[in-house]
């Protein structure tokens with residue numbers, strides 16, 4: 001396998017994981033960011049966020065001199081044939097994509113582009129952004145470079161594994177891209193031994209949105225079935241198991257019912273695709289429903305708690321889990337935030353516990369809730385426990401003794417992670433989302 005020197009522009013979640021994994025594959029990687037504090041932390045081995053296995057990988061690759069960090073863009077691209085853009089593409093208030101960091105990175109890079117250089121757009125960006133990058137670079141004097149669109153599909157909390165064992169790599173090229181560019185891109189990824197899907201850059205940009213909204217759609221679908229299950233007396237978990245056994249659906253389908261999806265990607269990408277479609281004159285009605293069903297799940301969770309307790313006013317609710325999914329401290333667009341807001345509005349006292357996300361939560365929620373790191377202490381005097389994130393630690397808690405510390409034995413399992421019969425056998429008044 002041929003090894004290259006690669007540059008990562010934008011050392012956020014995707015950038016750092018991608019850089020570290022490329023280094024693991026044998027490439028030499030320079031990660032750039034304009035945030036001096038972040039880069040100096042990384043130079044000292046300090047990770048800007050929690051991701052299982054990442055610190056060890058980054059430190060290992062730095063030790064092997066295959067990975068380094070800099071705020072000097074000229075230095076970062078000096079030896080590179082391939083430059084990956086992994087800058088953030090946040091949502092604007094109206095849901096459209098804010099491309100200011102992409103524009104800025106392209107303007108900053110323009111003066112350093114050498115003939116033959118390959119600029120790869122890896123951030124999730126609206127269709128046509130590759131062309132925008134090309135125009136900005138050309139305006140800045142860059143010549144004879146190639147633009148490639150190469151969306152990333154890795155998942156937080158399993159980021160390294162989902163990069164290394166990707167289902168596919170999608171690479172989109174402009175018309176008339178020289179074959180040398182394709183050869184280099186294929187060689188960069190050859191160490192992964194995964195299928196490479198070549199397409200044009202517009203399709204590549206849309207594939208990323210299509211994948212994310214498809215998966216989010218599965219979640220809203222199963223949550224709608226869960227709603228129906230409650231009316232009918234059916235069990236959504238048994239239904240999901242039967243659906244996954246259909247090979248056209250598959251065992252890894254996103255059919256875990258609960259309080260819905262959060263995180264940086266699904267909510268943002270759905271809003272973006274709604275906007276992108278609208279701009280193109282197409283009303284993508286399906287996405288409106290996916291989004292609405294997802295928002296409803298949080299309200300339903302709070303409503304179920306209200307029904308369980310008669311009222312929420314003055315009740316002590318302990319929430320288990322704050323992060324948008326387990327094994328991360330990320331709380332961006334986490335369902336917990338909406339749930340906490342609704343509970344506080346209804347006059348409840350909220351205590352929260354989470355293995356990783358409490359420091360993150362403090363920055364957002366301040367003193368509005370009580371933070372207790374040990375679940376066993378967090379349940380003391382609680383009228384109800386609400387499970388919001390399915391941390392595996394929660395399965396192993398001494399549930400049979402925890403019940404004695406509660407004021408009343410209510411549990412609402414918003415992620416369907418515990419066994420209803422076992423919980424009932426301990427004496428809990430257990431409810432879940434769409435279960436018998």
Ligand code: UGA
Nearest residue numbers: 152153154155156219254255256260261262263265324325
């Ligand atoms: C998602 C995609 O899965 C990645 O392929 C993509 O690269 C990434 O977005 C991105 O665009 O960067 P991620 O947001 O890290 O990855 O997390 P997921 O594991 O997909 O979970 C997203 C949310 O859906 C979580 O809140 C999770 O709890 C929820 N979820 C997931 C369900 O409610 N049910 C499921 O069956 C699966």
